[in-house]
Every structure is written in structure tokens, then in C-alpha cells.
Amino acid sequence: MIVLGIETSCDETASAVYDDGTLLSNVISSQEIHKKYGGVVPELASRAHQRLIVPVVEQSLRKAKLKKNQIEGISVTVGPGLVGSLLVGISFTKALALGLGISFIGVNHLEAHLWSWKIGNLSRGKPFIGLVISGGHCILTCVERFGKYQFLGSTKDDAPGEAFDKVAKLLNLGYPGGPVIDRISKKGNRNFVRFPRPGIKSNGYDFSFSGLKTAVLYYLRKHKKTYIEKHIADICASFQQSIIDVLIKKSFDAACSKRVDMIAVTGGVAANSSLQKAFRDRGEKEGIEIIIPEPVYCTDNAAMIAQLGCWKLRNGEKSDFSITALPSYPFPCSI
Ligand SMILES: Nc1ncnc2c1ncn2[C@@H]1O[C@H](COP(=O)(O)OP(=O)(O)OP(=O)(O)O)[C@@H](O)[C@H]1O
Numbered sequence: 001m002i003v004l005g006i007e008t009s010c011d012e013t014a015s016a017v018y019d020d021g022t023l024l025s026n027v028i029s030s031q032e033i034h035k036k037y038g039g040v041v042p043e044l045a046s047r048a049h050q051r052l053i054v055p056v057v058e059q060s061l062r063k064a065k066l067k068k069n070q071i072e073g074i075s076v077t078v079g080p081g082l083v084g085s086l087l088v089g090i091s092f093t094k095a096l097a098l099g100l101g102i103s104f105i106g107v108n109h110l111e112a113h114l115w116s117w118k119i120g121n122l123s124r125g126k127p128f129i130g131l132v133i134s135g136g137h138c139i140l141t142c143v144e145r146f147g148k149y150q151f152l153g154s155t156k157d158d159a160p161g162e163a164f165d166k167v168a169k170l171l172n173l174g175y176p177g178g179p180v181i182d183r184i185s186k187k188g189n190r191n192f193v194r195f196p197r198p199g200i201k202s203n204g205y206d207f208s209f210s211g212l213k214t215a216v217l218y219y220l221r222k223h224k225k226t227y228i229e230k231h232i233a234d235i236c237a238s239f240q241q242s243i244i245d246v247l248i249k250k251s252f253d254a255a256c257s258k259r260v261d262m263i264a265v266t267g268g269v270a271a272n273s274s275l276q277k278a279f280r281d282r283g284e285k286e287g288i289e290i291i292i293p294e295p296v297y298c299t300d301n302a303a304m305i306a307q308l309g310c311w312k313l314r315n316g317e318k319s320d321f322s323i324t325a326l327p328s329y330p331f332p333c334s335i
């Protein structure tokens with residue numbers, strides 16, 4: 001089944017074409033305009049989606065070498081995300097589905113992230129611990145199979161990506177903060193400052209990262225600008241290591257307690273190179289398979305939306321034209 005996927009939940013306008021296990025195209029237009037504001041400006045994001053959606057979808061069809069009347073279904077992110085941005089993708093999808101006389105399905109962006117590791121991965125499914133770490137979320141689930149999720153924990157305040165972005169802002173490193181902190185940390189000493197590891201001693205699966213960001217803020221206030229500039233790589237590496245330690249501890253605890261031998265780490269923060277190495281090293285030691293998608297499928301993309309939509313449409317699920325944006329759409333849960 002040929003499915004067109006559309007993603008407009010935040011600041012990426014994306015479109016992909018997926019045909020039962022094969023990704024035919026994946027086009028992502030990242031909105032650069034937000035960089036100068038140090039974060040996403042919702043109204044500017046919606047306007048940019050409006051401008052970009054038609055050319056991005058046309059490009060994804062061209063790359064897939066398909067005409068629009070060859071699409072058999074459409075999937076679109078209905079939440080969570082920015083309401084105005086979501087509405088652009090949803091309205092476009094409804095109009096296209098109506099015009100072509102085909103079914104469409106609204107999908108949860110976080111469920112799509114959870115399964116993003118399956119894009120181009122033909123391994124057979126088995127139960128796994130799913131850690132979704134992104135700009136707005138941090139969710140730990142035990143996945144028995146597609147659609148059968150046991151929620152284990154989530155962040156009570158900031159998401160890991162949000163912590164990266166906020167700390168980068170404190171250090172004047174620009175937006176988004178994750179990739180730049182990742183790069184700078186490579187030259188730093190991760191043991192230079194002992195920042196807190198929130199919740200690492202508790203047995204629960206919930207997370208909290210806002211205190212860590214505040215600890216960095218207090219540390220920066222206590223030290224001179226020249227000292228901070230000299231040790232910026234060490235500070236970045238130390239902050240990053242705190243996040244990695246907490247994520248590793250909770251994920252491996254969950255794998256042990258649920259007796260599963262695979263952890264899938266997804267979402268934008270999963271693109272972090274030190275985090276990937278730390279998960280793989282620990283996985284090797286404990287005999288746990290670690291699966292992390294390619295960086296392009298970690299951050300927002302429509303390939304994951306098309307894949308999830310295809311699976312759901314194949315299962316006979318489809319959405320009604322009354323469906324609208326669900327900015328706080330929880331996960332795990334079903335429409
Ligand atoms: N190499 C990296 N290291 C750490 N963080 C990273 C890296 N690359 C991207 N990020 C972070 O990932 C986040 C973006 O990821 P993603 O696109 O999945 O989030 P989102 O879609 O904004 O949020 P959500 O999926 O929760 O709605 C940003 O916070 C960014 O700083």
C-alpha cells in the first residue's frame with residue numbers, strides 16, 4: 001500500500017512516501033527562521049508550514065517517481081504539537097484525501113518516533129523497551145508488539161532536548177542546542193563538573209531535567225566569563241553526561257525488570273553521539289541489543305509518519321473528517 005505521510009507538528013515541514021516496508025522518498029524542510037529567536041515561534045511556524053507544504057509534498061512525490069493519483073492512503077500527525085502547525089498538515093491532508101477519494105489516518109507523533117527505528121530495518125519484531133527522547137518529551141514504555149504498550153514513565157518537567165536547548169541558550173551556543181553541545185562535548189572532560197543526576201537513585205521510571213538546567217545556571221553564575229569560555233567543552237560534556245547517565249540507568253533497569261533484551265532509543269536526542277556510544281557499550285556488556293535510528297529518522301521526519309500510517313491503514317484503521325488537532329495528545333493511548 002502506497003502511503004503519503006505528512007508531518008507539521010513543530011518546525012519541520014516534512015513529507016514522505018512509503019510502500020509496505022520500503023521508503024520511496026523522505027523530504028524535510030527545517031524552518032531556519034526560528035534560529036534568530038532562540039526557539040520556535042508558533043505563529044511563524046504555522047505560516048512557514050502554509051508556504052512549504054505544497055512544494056514539500058510535490059517534491060516527495062517527484063522523488064518517489066509517483067503521481068498523486070497513485071497514492072492509496074495518507075497519514076498525518078494530529079498531535080502532540082503546536083496547534084496552528086498541526087492544523088496546516090491536517091487541513092491539507094483532509095483536502096487531498098477528499099480530492100483523491102482515498103482514506104487518511106491521523107497518527108500520534110510520539111508513537112511514530114517510537115517505531116522510527118523500523119524504517120529500513122527488516123528484523124523481525126520482538127518485545128523491547130522504547131525510550132523516546134525529544135524536544136518536548138521523554139517517555140519510557142515496554143512494547144510487547146505494535147499497539148500493545150505498557151507505559152513505564154515520563155518526564156515530570158523538561159524533556160532532555162529542552163534541557164539541551166536551554167543549557168545551550170545559557171551558554172550562548174544558539175538553537176537547537178543538542179547538536180552543538182554534542183559537537184563541543186567531544187573535546188571536553190565529562191568528569192569536570194559533577195552536575196546532579198536527577199532521580200538516578202529512585203527505582204521509578206519518571207524523569208526530571210529542570211533541576212539539572214538550574215544547576216548549570218547556578219554553576220555559570222558562580223564562575224567568571226573567561227573561566228567559562230576556557231572550559232566550555234568541559235561544562236558541555238559534564239552536563240551531557242548527567243543526562244546520559246540518567247537515561248541509561250532507567251532504560252537498563254526497565255529492560256532487566258521486564259526481561260526484554262532490546263532497547264530502542266528514538267527522538268531527536270537519540271542522535272547524540274556520546275549517548276549512542278554509552279548505550280551501545282552498556283548494551284554489549286549486558287547482552288542487550290541497542291537499536292537507534294539513523295540521525296535523519298531521530299529528529300522530526302515524515303518517514304515515521306508514513307510508516308505508522310501504512311501499518312494502521314493496513315490494520316483497517318482510518319480517521320473521520322471530524323478529526324482535528326490534538327496539541328496534548330497523550331501517548332501511549334489510541335484515538
Ligand atoms: N545530537 C544531538 N544531541 C542532543 N540533542 C539533540 C541532538 N540533535 C537534536 N537534538 C535535540 O532534539 C530535539 C529535537 O528533536 P525532535 O525533532 O524529535 O523533537 P520535537 O519534535 O521538537 O519534540 P517532540 O517530538 O517531543 O514533539 C531538540 O531539542 C534538539 O536540541
Ligand SMILES: [Mg+2]
Pocket residue numbers: 109113134135268299300
Ligand atoms: Mg518530534
